[in-house]
Amino acid sequence: MADRRSARSIVITGASSGLGAALATAYAGPGITLGLLGRNPARLAATESACRTRGAAVRVGALDVAEAAPLAAWLDDFDRATPIELLVANAGISAGPAPRGASEGLEIAARQVRTNLLGAMNTIEPLLPTLVGRRRGHVAVVSSLAGYRGLAYSPAYSASKAGTRAYGEALRALLEPHGVAVSVICPGFFESPMTDRFKGPHPFRLSLDRATAIVKRGLDRRQRRIVFPWPLAFGMRCADLMPAWLGDRIIRNFHFHIEPP
Numbered sequence: 411m412a413d414r415r416s417a418r419s420i421v422i423t424g425a426s427s428g429l430g431a432a433l434a435t436a437y438a439g440p441g442i443t444l445g446l447l448g449r450n451p452a453r454l455a456a457t458e459s460a461c462r463t464r465g466a467a468v469r470v471g472a473l474d475v476a477e478a479a480p481l482a483a484w485l486d487d488f489d490r491a492t493p494i495e496l497l498v499a500n501a502g503i504s505a506g507p508a509p510r511g512a513s514e515g516l517e518i519a520a521r522q523v524r525t526n527l528l529g530a531m532n533t534i535e536p537l538l539p540t541l542v543g544r545r546r547g548h549v550a551v552v553s554s555l556a557g558y559r560g561l562a563y564s565p566a567y568s569a570s571k572a573g574t575r576a577y578g579e580a581l582r583a584l585l586e587p588h589g590v591a592v593s594v595i596c597p598g599f600f601e602s603p604m605t606d607r608f609k610g611p612h613p614f615r616l617s618l619d620r621a622t623a624i625v626k627r628g629l630d631r632r633q634r635r636i637v638f639p640w641p642l643a644f645g646m647r648c649a650d651l652m653p654a655w656l657g658d659r660i661i662r663n664f665h666f667h668i669e670p671p
Contacts, residue, residue: 416630417496421445421488421531423475424501427455429552429597431460432622433498438466445488447471447481468588469557475501476521482536489540496629497537498514499630500552502516502571506564519566526636530577538585550629551578555598555637558646562662582634591632595625642654 420437424430426448434446438461446461448454451472458468471484488494503525505518530551541547556564557571575594582592600621616624616639628636637643649657 417441419492419494420496420498421447421494422498422500423447423529424552425457425470426450427457429600429618429621429625430498430500431457432618433500433552433626435460436622437462438462438464438468438625442466444493445467445471445485446493446496447473447475447484449474449501469586473670474525475499475532476524477527478532481532485533485536485649488546489537493544494537494547496548497534498548498550498552498629499533501529501533502526502552502554504564504567504632506567514566522566523570523573524663525566527573527577530574534581540592540632542585542588547589548591548593548629548632549581549585550595551575551581552597553578555596555643555646556642557596559650559657559661562658593629593633594635595628596635596637596643597621597625598639606633 417437418441420434420442422430422434422444425434425446430446430448431453434444434457437443442465444461444466446454446457446468447470448457450474454470454472458470469488469603471481473481473484475481479489483659485494503522505514505522534549534551537547541549551574553575554567554571556568557573557575560568575596578594582594585592599615601615601618621638622656624638625636649660652660
């Protein structure tokens with residue numbers, strides 16, 4: 411069985427803004443050690459300051475999860491000093507075709523897959539032998555409701571999140587007998603810089619505080635899946651189960667485009 415003690419040593423990627431920064435602040439407190447990773451040093455420093463103010467010990471790394479070797483070295487060093495109990499693979503980016511465009515271009519599409527899918531693997535894989543050897547720990551993989559059904563305005567993002575979701579689900583089945591818990595997180599729209607770049611309707615959009623509370627509660631309970639909001643999740647699942655022509659028509663009627671970062 412997985413060790414269900416509250417995590418005291420937590421690593422979060424994508425901690426410089428959005429859900430990652432909010433989760434870091436929510437977990438921060440006396441006796442907590444946080445490892446925070448992100449690409450933007452200034453925003454990462456702001457998260458670090460907020461967490462230290464709450465009493466947490468914090469170590470930061472201005473790293474890109476797409477760069478496997480330096481990330482693995484940082485994670486190994488952190489784990490040797492403070493064995494990781496909760497690892498949240500949260501870092502992600504989004505993009506899409508220009509309005510009425512038919513292609514994102516290979517470079518932009520590949521960048522999303524490198525960050526969202528391979529970045530999650532780069533974060534998790536180096537630590538798996540250690541976690542399995544200790545027979546305890548908790549891994550969280552942040553996917554998206556876009557992982558349930560490909561969206562016309564973000565093909566590569568949808569593909570990367572579908573892969574991330576499948577990777578997390580497979581890891582859970584693989585690792586649970588070894589004492590390591592895995593949670594797969596599939597959020598819909600919530601207040602964040604990424605969501606703000608989605609120009610179009612945001613059905614069932616949640617506040618960042620509400621989304622963070624849902625995720626943290628699910629992680630604290632070691633839920634296998636943390637999926638929200640349920641009406642949008644239900645709709646995405648239905649779109650996937652429909653005949654392809656009907657699902658395509660529904661998805662195509664969501665008129666979105668994503669502004670470049």
